[in-house]
Amino acid sequence: MDSVTLIGIASIITAGLTMAIGSIGPALGEGRATQQALSAIAQQPDERGSITRTLFVSLAMIESIAIYCFVISMILIFANPFWDHVILKGG
Numbered sequence: 259m260d261s262v263t264l265i266g267i268a269s270i271i272t273a274g275l276t277m278a279i280g281s282i283g284p285a286l287g288e289g290r291a292t293q294q295a296l297s298a299i300a301q302q303p304d305e306r307g308s309i310t311r312t313l314f315v316s317l318a319m320i321e322s323i324a325i326y327c328f329v330i331s332m333i334l335i336f337a338n339p340f341w342d343h344v345i346l347k348g349g
Contacts, residue, residue, distance in 0.1 A: 261344045269338050273331035280327025287320045 295313040299306050 262341060265338065265340050265344055269334045269340070273334040276327050276331045276334070280330075281324050284320050284324040287323075288317055291316050291320065 291313060295309055298309050302309075
């Protein structure tokens with residue numbers, strides 16, 4: 259097995275693990291934030307607008323973690339700098 263194939267296999271496995279692990283945390287965080295927001299709305303229905311607005315901002319921030327993991331996995335698959343390095347070295 260040559261170096262380019264080995265780097266390709268490692269990149270694909272790493273990209274898959276990045277997406278798998280990187281999406282578990284945000285999913286659990288979004289579920290927990292929604293649970294707490296619904297509980298707060300049930301206790302204080304008059305503050306529904308404020309709680310909902312804060313919830314959407316926090317959900318967007320939590321989701322950005324998953325988006326960063328997606329970007330990293332796409333870089334590993336399509337724009338991997340290690341492939342160019344190995345090809346230039348003649349591997």
